[in-house]
Amino acid sequence: MGGLAFRLLLLPFLAPVATTAVNPALRALASLNLQIFPTFQPEEANNYSIYYFDQKIDHFGFYNTKTFKQRYLISDKYWKTYDGVILFYTGNEGDITWFSNHTGFMWDVAEKLKALLVFAEHRYYGESLPFGDDSFKDSKHLNFLTSEQALADFAELIRHLKRTVPGADGQPVIAIGGSYGGVLAAWFRMKYPHLVVGALAASAPIWQFEELTPCGVNLNSEDIQRLKDWLSETWVNLAMVNYPYPANFLKPLPSWPVKEVCQYLTNPYMSDSLLVQNIYQALNVYYNYSGQTRCNNISETTIGNLGSRVWGYQTCTEIILPFCTNGVDDMFEARSWDLDKYSDDCYKQWGVRPRPSWVTTLYGGKDIRSHSNIIFSNGDLDPWSGGGVTEDLSDTLVAVNIPDGAHHLDLRPSTETDPPSLQLARSVELRHMKQWVSDFYGNYRKQP
Amino acid sequence: MGGLAFRLLLLPFLAPVATTAVNPALRALASLNLQIFPTFQPEEANNYSIYYFDQKIDHFGFYNTKTFKQRYLISDKYWKTYDGVILFYTGNEGDITWFSNHTGFMWDVAEKLKALLVFAEHRYYGESLPFGDDSFKDSKHLNFLTSEQALADFAELIRHLKRTVPGADGQPVIAIGGSYGGVLAAWFRMKYPHLVVGALAASAPIWQFEELTPCGVNLNSEDIQRLKDWLSETWVNLAMVNYPYPANFLKPLPSWPVKEVCQYLTNPYMSDSLLVQNIYQALNVYYNYSGQTRCNNISETTIGNLGSRVWGYQTCTEIILPFCTNGVDDMFEARSWDLDKYSDDCYKQWGVRPRPSWVTTLYGGKDIRSHSNIIFSNGDLDPWSGGGVTEDLSDTLVAVNIPDGAHHLDLRPSTETDPPSLQLARSVELRHMKQWVSDFYGNYRKQP
Numbered sequence: 001m002g003g004l005a006f007r008l009l010l011l012p013f014l015a016p017v018a019t020t021a022v023n024p025a026l027r028a029l030a031s032l033n034l035q036i037f038p039t040f041q042p043e044e045a046n047n048y049s050i051y052y053f054d055q056k057i058d059h060f061g062f063y064n065t066k067t068f069k070q071r072y073l074i075s076d077k078y079w080k081t082y083d084g085v086i087l088f089y090t091g092n093e094g095d096i097t098w099f100s101n102h103t104g105f106m107w108d109v110a111e112k113l114k115a116l117l118v119f120a121e122h123r124y125y126g127e128s129l130p131f132g133d134d135s136f137k138d139s140k141h142l143n144f145l146t147s148e149q150a151l152a153d154f155a156e157l158i159r160h161l162k163r164t165v166p167g168a169d170g171q172p173v174i175a176i177g178g179s180y181g182g183v184l185a186a187w188f189r190m191k192y193p194h195l196v197v198g199a200l201a202a203s204a205p206i207w208q209f210e211e212l213t214p215c216g217v218n219l220n221s222e223d224i225q226r227l228k229d230w231l232s233e234t235w236v237n238l239a240m241v242n243y244p245y246p247a248n249f250l251k252p253l254p255s256w257p258v259k260e261v262c263q264y265l266t267n268p269y270m271s272d273s274l275l276v277q278n279i280y281q282a283l284n285v286y287y288n289y290s291g292q293t294r295c296n297n298i299s300e301t302t303i304g305n306l307g308s309r310v311w312g313y314q315t316c317t318e319i320i321l322p323f324c325t326n327g328v329d330d331m332f333e334a335r336s337w338d339l340d341k342y343s344d345d346c347y348k349q350w351g352v353r354p355r356p357s358w359v360t361t362l363y364g365g366k367d368i369r370s371h372s373n374i375i376f377s378n379g380d381l382d383p384w385s386g387g388g389v390t391e392d393l394s395d396t397l398v399a400v401n402i403p404d405g406a407h408h409l410d411l412r413p414s415t416e417t418d419p420p421s422l423q424l425a426r427s428v429e430l431r432h433m434k435q436w437v438s439d440f441y442g443n444y445r446k447q448p
Numbered sequence: 449m450g451g452l453a454f455r456l457l458l459l460p461f462l463a464p465v466a467t468t469a470v471n472p473a474l475r476a477l478a479s480l481n482l483q484i485f486p487t488f489q490p491e492e493a494n495n496y497s498i499y500y501f502d503q504k505i506d507h508f509g510f511y512n513t514k515t516f517k518q519r520y521l522i523s524d525k526y527w528k529t530y531d532g533v534i535l536f537y538t539g540n541e542g543d544i545t546w547f548s549n550h551t552g553f554m555w556d557v558a559e560k561l562k563a564l565l566v567f568a569e570h571r572y573y574g575e576s577l578p579f580g581d582d583s584f585k586d587s588k589h590l591n592f593l594t595s596e597q598a599l600a601d602f603a604e605l606i607r608h609l610k611r612t613v614p615g616a617d618g619q620p621v622i623a624i625g626g627s628y629g630g631v632l633a634a635w636f637r638m639k640y641p642h643l644v645v646g647a648l649a650a651s652a653p654i655w656q657f658e659e660l661t662p663c664g665v666n667l668n669s670e671d672i673q674r675l676k677d678w679l680s681e682t683w684v685n686l687a688m689v690n691y692p693y694p695a696n697f698l699k700p701l702p703s704w705p706v707k708e709v710c711q712y713l714t715n716p717y718m719s720d721s722l723l724v725q726n727i728y729q730a731l732n733v734y735y736n737y738s739g740q741t742r743c744n745n746i747s748e749t750t751i752g753n754l755g756s757r758v759w760g761y762q763t764c765t766e767i768i769l770p771f772c773t774n775g776v777d778d779m780f781e782a783r784s785w786d787l788d789k790y791s792d793d794c795y796k797q798w799g800v801r802p803r804p805s806w807v808t809t810l811y812g813g814k815d816i817r818s819h820s821n822i823i824f825s826n827g828d829l830d831p832w833s834g835g836g837v838t839e840d841l842s843d844t845l846v847a848v849n850i851p852d853g854a855h856h857l858d859l860r861p862s863t864e865t866d867p868p869s870l871q872l873a874r875s876v877e878l879r880h881m882k883q884w885v886s887d888f889y890g891n892y893r894k895q896p
Contacts (some may be wrong), residue, residue, distance in 0.1 A: 060508040062765045063591035064802040143511035155809050191639060194812030317510045352510040361603050364642030370820060371641070431832070 048073040048117070053160055053404060055123070057130045057144050059152035068130040070153055073100050073119040077110065081167030084114035085437045088173050088196065090154055090188055092181030093311045096121035096128075098116050099181065101247070104413020106176060109430055113437065116168070120157055122150050122184075124310050139351035142313050151188050158195050172440035175199040176434055178408035180319070180386070190371045198373030198436040200429055202408035204263070206376075207366060208321040208387025209359045231279070232325075232335075234286055235261075239383045240407035245417040252290050255417070258381070260285045316346035320356040321387070372396040375432050377406025377425060398432065400425045462596040464717055471562035494547060496521040496565070501608055503571070505578045505592050507600035516578040518601055521548050523555075523568040528562035529615030533885045535619050536644065537567040538636055540629030541759045544569035544576075547629065550697070552861020554624060557878055561885070564616070566606055570598050571757050572630075587799035590761050596810070599636050606643050620888035622881055623647040626856030627832070628767070635811050638819045646821030646884040648877055650856035654824075655814060656769040656835030657807045679727070680773075680783075682734055690829045700738045703865070706829070708733045765796035768804040771837070820844040823880050825873060827853025846880065848873045 046382070052069040073096060087106050091099055100119045110117055121128040124145045129135040136142065154175075175196045177185035182204030189199035237300060241249045242258045254260050264282040268275075327334040343353045358434045376389035377400040386409060390399050404419040410426055500517040521544060526532075530545075539547055548567045558565055569576040573592045577583040584590065610617045623644045625772060630652030643850035680747035689697045690706045702708050712730040716723075730803050763769070775782040791801045824837035824846040832855060838847050852867040858874055 056803075059806070060594060060596050061591040062594075062803070063587050065801070141510050143509040146508060148508050152810070159805070159809055192810075192812075195809075353513070355504075355510070357607070358507070361607055361643075362640075363601070364640075367642035372818060424774035440660075 012126070044222070044401075046101070047077060048075040048119070053154060053157050055128075055153050059156070066130075068123070068132075069128065070123065070125045070157065071096060071121040072157060073097065073117075075107075075110070077116040078114055079110075079116040079167075080114035081171065083437075083441060084116060084171060085433070086158075086161070086168065086171050086173040087113065087115045087117050087158070088158065088175050089117075089119040090150075090175050090177040090181050090184040091122040091125070092177060092179060092184060093125055093314070095126035095283055097126070099178075103176070103178070103411050105411045105426065108311065108414050111434075112430065113433065116171070118157075118161065118166075120154055122181075123153055126432050127206070131447040132209070136310060141309075142350065142352075145313055145317075147184065147187065147314075147318055147359075150184060151191055152183075154188055155192050155195055170444065172197040172437050172444075174436060176202075176411075177204070178411045179203040179204065182408065186374050186376070189287060190363060190368065191372050193373075196365065197440050198375070198433065200375045200433065202377045203379060203382055203384055203388065203409045204376060205321070205387030206363070206368075206383045207389060208384070209319075209356075209363075209365065231283075234283060238286055239381060242381045243409060243412070244404060244419055244422075245415055251286055253286065254289060254381060257285055257289075304444050313350050313352070316350050316354055317352055318355065318359050320354045369393050369397065373432075373436055374398075375400055375404075375429055377402065377408070377410050379409050382407045382409075399427050411423060449516065459551050494549070495525060496523040496567070503576075503601050503604060507597055507604070514578075516571070516580075517576065518571065518605065519544055519575045520568040520605060521545065521565075523558070523565040526558040526562055527564040527615075529619065531885075531889060532562035532619060534609070534616065534619050534621040535561065535565050536602070536605075536606065536623050537565075538598075538623050538625040538629050538632040539568050539570040539573070540625060540627060540632060541573055541717065541762070542569060543574035545574070547626075551624070551626070553859045553874065556862050557881075560878065561881065564613075564619070566605075566609065568602055570629075584758060584761075590758075590798065590800075593758065593761055593765075595632065595635065595665070595766055595807075597760075598632060599639055602632075602636055603640050603643055606785055618892065620645040620885050620892075622884060623654070624650075624859075626859045627652065629762055630856065634822050635825070637822050638811060638816065641819070641821075645888050646823070646881065648823045648825070648881065650825045651827060651830055651832055653769070653832045653835030654811070654816075655810075655837060656832070657767075657804075657813065662692060679731075682731060684831050686734055687829060687831050690854040691857060691860070692852060692870075693863055695861075697733055702737060705733055705737075742773045761798050761800070764798050764802055765800055766803065766807055768802045768807070770804070770849055783793045809850040817841050817845065821880075821884055822846075823848055823877055825850065825853075825856070825858050825877065827855060827857050829853060829872045830855045830857075846876075867871060 051072050051074060053072060054067040055070045057066045057068055058064040083349055087110070089096075089099060089103060089106065096119050102117075105116075106117055109115065123130055124135055124142070130144055131137070131141045134141050149221050158173055162171075173196045175185040175188045176199070177183070179202075182201035183206050186201035186204050186206055189196050238258055238261055241247065241251075241253060243249070243253075244254060245255050247253055247255075251283055261282045264278040264285075270278070297366040322337045322339075325335045338352075339356065347353055372394070373396045378385035378388040379402045383406065385401075388399075389397070390401055392398050400410070402425045403421045405422060405425070409422060410429065414423075414426065488683070488832055499520050499522060501520060502515040503518045505514045505516055506512040535558070535859050537544075537547060537554065538549060544567050551567075554563075554565055557563065571578055572583055572590070578592055579585070579589045582589050606621055611621075621644045623633040623636045624647070625631070627650075630649035631654050633647040634649035634652055634654055667669065670799055685698055686706055686709055689695065689699075689701060690704060691697070691701075693703050695703075709730045712726040712733075718726070770785045770787075773783045787802075787804065795801055820842070821844050823846055826833035826836040826838050827850045829851065833849075836847075840846050848858070850873045851869045853870060853873070857870060858877065860870075
């Protein structure tokens with residue numbers, strides 16, 4: 001692919017960035033919260049109240065008794081206490097107002113389900129910082145950033161709402177989330193089925209976690225590697241946001257941006273210099289669709305904000321997603337998964353080492369059939385769908401596949417250009433949720 | 449009841465004991481491991497190998513990376529790898545060899561189920577001390593003594609066995625435990641259903657946990673209160689070990705010891721001094737059936753060994769079992785549940801404060817119907833059965849009630865004097881376990 005030409009042409013773009021242990025695919029999940037430009041939004045989407053709840057910093061020990069303020073948003077416009085439902089967004093790696101703004105689906109279905117909407121911020125993101133400005137200081141302060149603690153926050157918050165919001169106590173709760181938030185929604189239903197009657201886990205790669213499979217060694221100079229990472233990540237991001245309409249989710253983009261990009265990359269047999277020119281054009285679809293960008297910075301997608309920096313800690317501890325490419329079955333250069341090196345990099349950066357098998361031990365890996373009431377939705381265009389649940393596991397663990405869907409497209413607000421497959425997916429999701437709610441009231445009102 | 453006469457007669461027995469926040473009923477659960485005198489035992493019951501596994505001290509954080517040696521026992525005499533099962537005892541508050549010696553049921557059914565027996569020691573008990581001699585030093589060192597950490601130990605140990613013991617990987621695992629160990633067995637199935645196909649939770653008071661219900665105030669002088677506690681605890685212990693045969697479980701006792709005791713306590717209208725004499729006779733059934741005891745020590749049942757001391761920490765943090773008596777519907781003096789005082793006492797003794805609602809938040813309280821494959825067995829003679837599950841919750845969450853049964857009598861070895869109700873209970877338990885195993889192999893071998 002003409003490594004030298006690349007190097008010469010693109011060296012000016014290279015800015016000094018910290019060496020990071022996180023591979024491009026992992027960063028891609030985190031990069032979802034890089035920029036905040038809501039696109040299509042129901043009018044109500046900003047119509048929420050902001051609250052704070054005192055959460056224990058450590059739910060799993062009794063030595064540290066300190067608390068912090070967890071932020072959450074509430075909208076009760078369409079809520080009916082007699083036969084409504086609480087839709088609870090299990091916040092992921094970013095500012096919760098951003099997820100509220102980008103989860104139009106919840107606002108769209110609120111009226112149909114007579115739902116109270118709750119958006120709960122994930123600890124260590126947005127304003128929900130356990131140790132304030134010191135939260136990211138060192139591994140001691142980061143010690144309480146785990147999925148278990150986050151799920152326990154959600155559990156305590158739900159019990160708090162049931163205790164304090166009149167009418168909430170007799171209501172079913174449904175967990176909803178996308179991407180890592182979708183993983184949390186699924187895990188929440190698995191671990192706290194007494195608190196949520198079901199979960200909609202959109203584009204949740206819960207099966208990206210596996211025992212490690214080393215797949216070779218691949219050495220590169222650091223700068224070249226960084227450049228390649230940046231390219232890889234860009235292609236991954238593009239696939240994730242390959243929406244059927246012009247959108248501004250990560251970046252302002254045309255409809256079906258992958259098609260736009262690929263027109264520049266149809267011929268692998270051109271000269272190195274022409275290929276580089278074309279790659280530049282392709283990149284510009286993503287990085288400069290607005291025409292405002294003068295210079296590309298290959299660190300832009302990686303360490304864009306605090307949120308994604310801390311996501312790096314999570315991918316260095318629990319959220320280990322072994323990822324490798326072989327350059328044969330995929331469009332990326334061969335890239336190995338080297339746990340030892342990964343671990344060393346994590347230790348250098350965060351002072352911690354990953355436990356790759358812990359998530360499987362805790363949440364069950366592929367053996368989750370004893371659970372119930374989880375919808376796993378995936379877009380076939382989304383690179384993360386490979387780690388998702390794309391076949392029904394039982395009558396109540398159902399897969400909803402969206403052939404024309406990108407990364408949790410179903411959670412976006414409905415638009416006139418939604419493909420029929422997307423409309424169908426949303427109606428299936430709604431049907432399941434209605435079923436959970438009616439089952440709940442059937443059982444609840446039957447009790448003495 | 450003649451408080452003054454009591455005081456005069458029994459003051460010589462009073463030895464200085466530390467004020468403890470733990471009420472008698474709570475101590476009763478812990479006192480099960482005070483003495484180690486196995487009674488009827490299948491010959492195999494000592495035929496195990498002892499192993500140690502490196503467990504992370506903190507499963508839920510990445511800052512403390514230290515490990516400790518968890519002890520576990522294994523017996524494979526009857527194990528068949530083709531269609532067997534792993535019976536996994538979820539160790540509770542004491543030395544694991546004691547539980548192995550006293551859980552004759554597992555040894556009795558090993559051949560029928562072609563079972564590998566595993567007895568896993570609970571952290572902070574027996575030899576499984578996270579910080580060695582410093583383990584009980586202060587609240588910082590005790591911080592990792594929680595049910596969540598203990599369950600995570602069990603989970604990691606099972607995965608370790610599956611990885612390292614040839615033939616174990618394709619085997620179903622059933623969790624078994626009694627008393628707090630039974631609570632752990634049930635919780636383990638709830639939280640890690642991918643690791644155990646079912647659980648036998650014997651005399652597990654999982655519903656003793658509730659939101660608090662204050663029930664009055666009751667003040668007494670400290671010594672008198674201690675004496676009364678000791679009496680109350682003795683009656684509770686007697687009911688727990690009211691076995692149909694002469695046994696040596698907590699103490700050497702005749703068959704049906706409650707009957708023996710009650711012959712001295714039939715007339716409430718006698719004079720104070722005669723009543724005290726009779727109470728003394730009644731106590732002697734429990735404390736001096738062997739005729740060797742010269743002097744009763746009212747601290748004997750409470751702080752007998754390290755195990756039960758540390759149990760006090762658990763009842764001061766997670767395992768909050770609100771317990772009160774009113775002296776009207778029960779045979780005990782009125783005793784209130786005062787959380788504030790309880791919390792202050794806990795803080796004085798351990799430097800921690802209880803979180804009474806956490807266990808309900810985490811494990812679901814009474815709302816556990818979405819789980820499956822748990823047998824809740826209870827003896828009607830056991831005071832703890834009041835906090836147990838004594839009615840079927842579903843086809844697979846079943847209650848086994850033993851009218852003539854004391855505290856987890858079903859886990860004891862079978863004897864010729866077992867009442868028919870006990871024999872029936874064990875056969876029902878065995879039938880369920882066989883069903884789980886055959887379901888497992890049915891599904892497992894069906895998979896490609």
